[in-house]
Amino acid sequence: MPYTVNGIGTNYYGKQNLEKHQGVCGSCGREVELKSYDTRLCFCVLYIPLIPLGKKRVVDDCPACRRHHVLNHSVWEEQRGKAIREAVAAYEAAPDDIEKAIAMHATLASAGERAAAAKMVETLSERFPENADVQVYLGNSLEEIGETQRSNERFHLAYQADSTNPLAQHASAVAFLREGKPEEARKRLDEFEKGGGQVAPAILFALATEFEKQNDPATAAELLRRVSDVAPNARKEKGFRQLAKKVEETTGERPGTLAAPVGWWENRAVWVGAGAVAIAAALFAYDAHVAGSLTYVVNGLPKPISVAVDDGESSRILPGRWSVLKLPVGEHVARVVDPPEHAGETPFSVNPGRFSRWLRKPATVVDPTRSAMVLYEETVYSEVPVDRDNAFEVVIGEPSHTFDNADYHFVDFPAEIEIDREEVTKSRVGMVEIDPEVLFFNFPDQLERPEVLDFIESHLLAVDESEDLLGVYFGALTEHDALARGEAFLAARLDHQPIDVEWHRFYQRLAELNGQRDLPARYDGLLKMSPEDPDLMYLRARLESYADRSRPLYERALEVDADHVMTLLGKAYMEMATGDFGAALEATDRVLTVEPENFRAVQMRRRLLAGVDRRDELERELQTAIAESPLNLLATELMMASEAARGDLDAARQSQQAFAAKVAEEWPKDPYQLNVLTQVLLLRLEGDYPAAIEAATTLTDQARRAGVMQVNALLSGDTATAAELTGDLEAINQPDAWLWTCLAAATAGDSDAAEYRRQAVEAYSKQGGTFGEIGRLLAGDLPEKELALRAYFLEAEPDLKAALLLLTADRTEMYSGRLVELAERLILLPGDKTPLLEAAIAARKS
Known part of the structure; x- marks a missing residue:
């Protein structure tokens, strides 16, 4: 949810x-x-x-x-269609089979095919009119959709078809009960019990309520006693006590006969006043016989799991739910037996401490799949609302954790309680239902926890659409310097079917960051086994770093599937990198006809609109996006850049001011410092770099501040400071930073440019794929013509490629003109590095 x-x-x-x-x-x-x-x-x-x-x-x-229930839409459609096809095939093969007919109706109803399900009800009624089980099933189905009267009719028809059928007896009793006929309901229940059935306490209580309404308090009293016998704790429920009080008043029975008041031993004031010796004796007796604490085995995955504790039978735990065990003090083991990809053992201890066992309510939480977010929180009850920050603790993916004391376990706080003083603090432990990717937006500090990689990996094994979670995983791997672990984890499931394109994409990126250079051969092998698979064709094509090599692979994939979204996006990126913005735009438009809200296509298309000089259309689209989401940072920054590109800095200022005002109004604390980021961008667009540096110093996120300050130093012409700051950046960001520092120094004629180039070559050469090729091109150890061609056809982000083209132009005098021309075309909109590119282009043209 x-x-x-x-x-x-x-x-x-x-x-x-x-x-x-x-x-x-x-x-x-x-x-x-x-x-x-x-x-x-x-x-x-x-x-x-x-x-x-x-x-x-x-x-x-x-x-x-x-x-509610929620499914990924593609999974819903796939599972829905598959289930319907299978149910239809099974029913058509054996139309007289009751179980298959019922399964057919259940599938149609659960798939939302209401009209077809209604027709199936008619079919079931016509084919099996005398079958009591079918009539009970239809009655239950009608009850689920709120057709109570028709449901009652079906239940009575079931009894008429077979009065000895226990299901029919019980169903008919329920129908009479809902019709306000308790005498008839009781007769049916008597038949049900004579046949060995056991009436649930809730049914007995409902029957007592109906008898009380019909002025038969004696029978109601008898039924309430039966409820107390089979469910003693029912006497503590408010509804039971209220009904019991009414019946006692009507029958003249002594108050408390049906719902006894709280005993003196349950009165805390009396208990606290007892002698210390008696208390100690009672506590040690309790400790000897009921040692341990409640243990909750939780499931934070979006799919069920089966878990066995010690030598016990396995129990099935639904998504977001838990099972409760009473275990003795000592060592225990929880074993996940299903699903197989999560199979394994989790040892844990139950040892809450004697003081906790005696006077508190400890809870041991076991998370055998490392998938749950468990929250401990406190709240204050008082007659006058209290505004204060209450204590809370978040536990994410820990195999086991013992909470020393919590008043409420895995239930919400009650809306109100009775208190005997001004205020009372209560606590609870429970699971938080939240998507992992959203969790880390809300609690980014949790990425620092050592358990976070286990947590994310557990969820990755359980989800069908993994793109957003893989992005979080990449950030966590970077935080923990664990890229090799991530590569190994993703590699273990590359053969999983159907192919998860995003899974493969992230694997390829991690493998390249770790210096892998044999990926093309690996995917050639996969393609040999499935030569017509467009997903594999796309994944193989994107491993090529140069457009002249990837183009035929993309075209071949589109021959197999002309609407393959990822291939179209790959082709658009390739065309954009070589400056053919019209062809790139055509590909993104094709994506948006297939998936109108594809985020990547929308963002790429907006940049391309600037490249084909359709800025009016771009700004209209951005205005719509900002109107729908006033705090849309991406759209606001792109709007400011477009306004600056057409020379209207006043409009850019107004856009920034409107955004800042909206943030101040609706999000005054602004933990992401969106105002500062847009202010820095505006100052750069205005060319006021000293002010941009000063504004950037207020950024509280260290990594973000270092990156912004490094760019500001370059824009101010201080390459020495930029080089010094580059060493402080995360390793993954250092290669690009050295490249930009080299470009700025080379443009300024700085003698340190060669050293910065060497640093960039060293950093890029540790990687594979496109970034490894950038290092190779920067090194310049190729014939001049080949070096120019490779740089020209390289697939990289436009700004980064433009910088590489300009540095390559310095070493390919014969081809420098064409390289500089392409670099100039690749400046789609003003951005962080645009002044560096413009200065470099002007210097090389002169």
Whole structure:
């Protein structure tokens, strides 16, 4: 489910293919109008969508409790279609098989095919009119969609078809109960019990309630006693006590006969006043017989798991749920037996300490798949609202953790409690349902935890659409200097089917960062086994660093699937890198006809609109985006750049000021310092680099501040300081920083340019793929013509490639004109490095 903290988190936006039906919520049990629809999950700030996180299918959204099921939309469509096809095939092969007919209806109903499901109800009624089990099933199905009257009719038909069928007896009793006929309901339940059935306490309580309503308190009292016998804790429930009090008043029974008041031993004031010796004796007796604490085995994955503890039977734990065990003090082992990719053992201890066991409510939480986020939090109850920061603790992916004391375990805080003083602090432990990628937006410091890699990897093994989570994983690997671990983890599932393109993309990037140079051969081998797979064709094509080599591979993939989105995006990137913005734009437009909200295509298309001089269209599109999401940083920065490019710095200032005002109004604390980032950009666009440096010093994120300060030093002409700051950057960012420092120094005629080039060559040469090729080209150890051609066809980000072209032009006098011309074309919009490029181009033209 979507989750926000102080307005930051996720939310659903848009509702398409909306389906509504009356039904009973599977979570809260209320009869409501349930809704199912297609939507898009977005990361939001102050509930304003900023980053799309994927299309989803929400199933049976309850307006009362807001609980629902949610699936990735592609998974929903795939599973829905597959389930329907299989159910139809099985039913058509054996139309007289009751189980297959019921399975057919259940599949249609759960897939949202309401009309087809309704027709199947008619078919079941016609084919099996005398089958009690079918009638009970239909009655239950009608009950789920809120058709109570028709459900009752089916339940009674089931009894008429077979009065000895226990299901029919119980169902008919429920129908009579809902119709306000307790006498008839009781007769059916008597038959049910004579056949060996056991009536649930909730049914007995509902029956007692109906008898009390019909002025038969004696029978109601008898039923309440039966409830107390089979469920003694029911006497503590408010609803039970209220009904018992009514019945006692009506029958004249002594108060407390049906719901005894709290005993003196449960009264804390009396208990505290007892003698110390008696207390100690009671505590040691408790310690001897009930040592240990409640243990909660949790599942934070989006799929069920099966777990066995010690030598016990395995239990199935649903997504976001838990199982509760009472274990003795000592060492234990939890074993995940399903799914196989998460199989393994987790040793844990139950040892909360004697003091905790006696006077507190400790809870041991075991997370055998390292997948859960568990929260400990406190709240204050008082007659007057109290505004203070309450204590909380977040535990993420820890194999086991013991909370010393929590009043409430895995339940929400009650709305109100009775207190005997001005205020009372209560605590709870529970799971937080939040997507991992959103979790790290809200709690970025959690990336520093040693367990975070286990946590993310566990979720990666369980999700179907992994792009956003892989991005988080990449950041965590960088934080922990664990790129080799990430490469090995992703490599282990490259043969998984169907192919996860994003999984392979991130594997390729990590392998290249680690210096791998044999990736093309590996993917050639995969293609030999599946030569017509467009996903593999795309993945093989993107390993080529040069457009003249990747182009035929992309074209071959598009011959197999003309609408293959990733291939079209790859082709667009290739065309953009070689300056053919028209062809690149055509490819992105094709993507958007297939996936109208594809984030990569939208962002690339906006840059390309500037490249083909359609700035009016670009700015109209950006205005719409900003109007829909006023805190959209990407759109605002692009708008400012476009306005500056057409010479209207006043408009750029107005855009920045409007954005700043909106941030100040709606997000005054601004932890991401969006105002500072846009202010630095504006000052750069204005050419006021000293002011940009001063503004950047206020950035609190160390890595971001270092990067901004390094660029500011280059823009100010201080290459020595820029070189010094480059050494402070994260290793992954140092190669590009050395390249830009080399360009600025070479343009200024600085004698240190050769040293900066050497540093860049050394940094790039540690990598494989395109970045390794950049190092090779910077080294210049190729014949002049080949060096110029390789630089010309290199696939890289436009600004970075432009810088490389200009440095290559210094070593290829015969071809320098064409290289400088392409570098100039690649400046699509003013950006951080644009002044460096413009100065370098002017120097080389002169």
